[in-house]
Amino acid sequence: MFVLGLQGSPRIKGNTHILLSTFLAEAERLGAHTHRLDVAHKNISPCQECGTCEKEGYCPIDDDMQQVYPLLRRADIIVMATPIFFYGPTAQLKALIDRSQTLWARRYMHKLIDPGQKWRHGFLLSIGATQGENLFDGLSLTAKYFFDAAGASFNGSLTYRQIEAPGEIAKHPTALTDVKNKAVNLVTPLLNRKKILFVCKENACRSQMASAFAQDYTGDKIEVESAGSAPAQELNPLMEEVMREKGIDMAFRKPKSIEGAAGYGRPESIISMGCEEACPQFPGVTKQDWNLPDPSGKSIDFMRQIRDDIEARIRMMKI
Numbered sequence: 001m002f003v004l005g006l007q008g009s010p011r012i013k014g015n016t017h018i019l020l021s022t023f024l025a026e027a028e029r030l031g032a033h034t035h036r037l038d039v040a041h042k043n044i045s046p047c048q049e050c051g052t053c054e055k056e057g058y059c060p061i062d063d064d065m066q067q068v069y070p071l072l073r074r075a076d077i078i079v080m081a082t083p084i085f086f087y088g089p090t091a092q093l094k095a096l097i098d099r100s101q102t103l104w105a106r107r108y109m110h111k112l113i114d115p116g117q118k119w120r121h122g123f124l125l126s127i128g129a130t131q132g133e134n135l136f137d138g139l140s141l142t143a144k145y146f147f148d149a150a151g152a153s154f155n156g157s158l159t160y161r162q163i164e165a166p167g168e169i170a171k172h173p174t175a176l177t178d179v180k181n182k183a184v185n186l187v188t189p190l191l192n193r194k195k196i197l198f199v200c201k202e203n204a205c206r207s208q209m210a211s212a213f214a215q216d217y218t219g220d221k222i223e224v225e226s227a228g229s230a231p232a233q234e235l236n237p238l239m240e241e242v243m244r245e246k247g248i249d250m251a252f253r254k255p256k257s258i259e260g261a262a263g264y265g266r267p268e269s270i271i272s273m274g275c276e277e278a279c280p281q282f283p284g285v286t287k288q289d290w291n292l293p294d295p296s297g298k299s300i301d302f303m304r305q306i307r308d309d310i311e312a313r314i315r316m317m318k319i
């Protein structure tokens, strides 16, 4: 269970930082993994409107945003936190938001489904110095459309007026408690999901397909992870192609090792695609072997057969 916090203020230890860190600390305390991205200290250029994402599905600008796409796709909860700068988010956060046009294009122009999109939540934290009635209106609309592009449902916001000096939010009578309560409220149901680890040899085809189908069909009931006993460098392009035929977007995923996946917590169940003796043994963890042949290096038709077999097994899976 992974919570990504986007911290939009350039002021480290400022008000936004305090609010977001309070949310993330509470999520960690409950058992979630978290990551705070100080967006203002990243190298993220604004969108150049070159149209490559709309035509090709990727952004050609080679900067830190390339590491943000996988984080957005991995997140179960995205918390966007920003001070109000001229009735909107900070320019640094707005650059990140505009670059999520790539995710928008993959979803709406390339018609691809991100397997996490049905279950991912988005939440907004914000602060402004004045007391204007419409202070958060523009930001809320921006957040709504950003979360939609990032494949997250907009689960509301906590916003605070008349907070200006650095650290002033810590003296607010309810803010930190409100934020902790919201973290409990959003994180707990996701932590209660059953954790399943899909494994194969390279984590480039079979276990990736299984985890994507499982996430798409039952991501509300199970927390899915996948790994390989000898992970490849990249996903298998034929696998990505056959998943695209089903409308499923495998972009921004990377093969990972079993140790890497175990870092996200002990699974309750392991489903092996057929890596036999190299498969991990976790004492006390139930294990199934689907015994599927490795499609790597075989024809696209063979890859399609394995894909369909995996999809059918996931559909029949009892949770």
Ligand SMILES: Cc1cc2nc3c(=O)[nH]c(=O)nc-3n(C[C@H](O)[C@H](O)[C@H](O)COP(=O)(O)O)c2cc1C
Pocket (backbone or CB within 6 Å): 009, 010, 011, 013, 014, 015, 016, 017, 082, 083, 084, 085, 086, 087, 088, 127, 128, 129, 130, 131, 135, 163, 164, 165, 166, 167
């Ligand atoms: C460039 C700039 C623009 C701002 N624009 C607004 C604004 O339009 N409305 C407002 O209420 N506060 C505005 N503020 C004040 C900040 O939102 C406020 O001080 C906030 O507490 C800063 O949060 P931080 O400590 O997380 O950076 C602005 C501040 C800066 C530096």
